[in-house]
Amino acid sequence: MDDLRALVAYNRWANARVYEVCLGLDSAALRADAPGTTGSIERTLKHAVGVEDAFLALLRGQDPREALGPGATYYRRDLAWFFVRAEEIAFGFAALLGTADGELLSRPVHVPWFDREFAWRDCLLQALTHSLQHRTQICSVLGARGIEVPAVDYITMLDEAARQGD
Numbered sequence: 001m002d003d004l005r006a007l008v009a010y011n012r013w014a015n016a017r018v019y020e021v022c023l024g025l026d027s028a029a030l031r032a033d034a035p036g037t038t039g040s041i042e043r044t045l046k047h048a049v050g051v052e053d054a055f056l057a058l059l060r061g062q063d064p065r066e067a068l069g070p071g072a073t074y075y076r077r078d079l080a081w082f083f084v085r086a087e088e089i090a091f092g093f094a095a096l097l098g099t100a101d102g103e104l105l106s107r108p109v110h111v112p113w114f115d116r117e118f119a120w121r122d123c124l125l126q127a128l129t130h131s132l133q134h135r136t137q138i139c140s141v142l143g144a145r146g147i148e149v150p151a152v153d154y155i156t157m158l159d160e161a162a163r164q165g166d
Contacts, residue, residue, distance in 0.1 A: 012090030055127035
């Protein structure tokens, strides 16, 4: 359970670091085609948060289509909204883990886009590793464009926390 909590904390921290860099980019850089991503930096960031949001809904026992609303409306929001939403999702995952036990972790969750069930734990891991994949893509694009890439290693997060006395 502690490993899952650590991954949720890491995901929140790493998302924030990448978002901080991306929110400083102009709209042309955010919307430019970015090979290796989901179309553009902006679209990839929104997609990653959308998937986390959908899995949070599933883990809460909700239908993601109802919880998130129409995709066109959800993804029309500005990038700053997604930054805030990523934080809220992280706190949502942490809250769920605060009440989780072995039974919950193994509970089956129906994932509609696969039309099959996966363990609750695996759904959480999917949300977190999916975001990791997209952060990596974005950092590669940033670096290729000559933009300083944020350090997002797990150990860097631990070092920063130790230096801040957390």
